[in-house]
Amino acid sequence: MWLNKFLDLEDSIDEMRSDLEKEFFKNFGKKTKLTPLEFTIIETIFNSQALSGYDLIQNLNRHFAGTWEAKSGTVYPILSKLQRHGFLDSKMVKSPIGPIRKVYTLTEAGQELLKLKVNKNFADQLKFVENFLIELSSVYIRSYPKEDRKEIVKTIHETLNDSYVNIIKSIPPTLEYKTVCPECASIIERQAAFCAHCGSNLLGVEKS
Numbered sequence: 001m002w003l004n005k006f007l008d009l010e011d012s013i014d015e016m017r018s019d020l021e022k023e024f025f026k027n028f029g030k031k032t033k034l035t036p037l038e039f040t041i042i043e044t045i046f047n048s049q050a051l052s053g054y055d056l057i058q059n060l061n062r063h064f065a066g067t068w069e070a071k072s073g074t075v076y077p078i079l080s081k082l083q084r085h086g087f088l089d090s091k092m093v094k095s096p097i098g099p100i101r102k103v104y105t106l107t108e109a110g111q112e113l114l115k116l117k118v119n120k121n122f123a124d125q126l127k128f129v130e131n132f133l134i135e136l137s138s139v140y141i142r143s144y145p146k147e148d149r150k151e152i153v154k155t156i157h158e159t160l161n162d163s164y165v166n167i168i169k170s171i172p173p174t175l176e177y178k179t180v181c182p183e184c185a186s187i188i189e190r191q192a193a194f195c196a197h198c199g200s201n202l203l204g205v206e207k208s
Contacts, residue, residue, distance in 0.1 A: 038078055039117075042087060042106065046114055050105045053079060079104060086110070133160065 034042070044059050045051050051059065053076055060070035082088045087110035092100045106114065137156050144152050180186070 037074075038082060041075070041078060042082065042110060042114055043118075045088070045104055046106050046111060050103045052101045052103045054101070056104070082110075087113075 040060070040063065041056065044056060044063065048055075048059065053072065056079075057070045057072060057075050060075070064070070079088065079090075083090055083104070086107055088104050089107050090102050090104045093103055094100055137160075141149050141152050141156065
């Protein structure tokens with residue numbers, strides 16, 4: 001989840017137009033702000049290369065870890081809007097155990113905007129996360145009686161250290177836990193139930 005209320009894209013779009021003059025901007029929509037959820041959806045699809053709406057919802061629910069539940073009534077209208085404004089492309093792929101599925105990918109313009117926005121704000125966002133964890137931990141500690149706080153601090157230190165180790169092990173996600181589709185040999189870089197390229201069932205396929 002991006003940590004600003006809204007992401008203003010106008011300056012990034014202008015910068016890319018003036019620096020690159022790319023052909024792919026000619027069909028780009030008028031949307032110049034993204035909500036944090038819209039940006040998170042774009043990030044998730046980018047890291048997965050291609051996702052069906054169903055797999056996107058599953059990934060979002062893992063991402064939010066119980067703090068918010070992604071539902072089709074919320075996610076699909078956002079996907080339609082992002083596609084209408086030029087951030088996403090979609091195509092239909094055949095599923096071996098069900099109907100044809102629509103999978104989403106980022107357009108070239110969407111990819112360039114995402115990379116530019118993240119590159120320019122990466123250090124600030126990390127600092128925001130650091131400050132947030134400190135403030136959250138402080139409130140959590142003070143929610144306990146004073147005589148218990150020393151032990152709580154110790155527990156928090158251990159928990160944060162475990163989280164740091166998990167983060168380091170998981171970066172970058174595109175170099176670990178890849179699944180190779182047994183039918184078309186496409187590399188799937190995030191957990192998905194079906195191959196985004198040919199629609200084959202990936203459940204039970206071992207990750208490399």
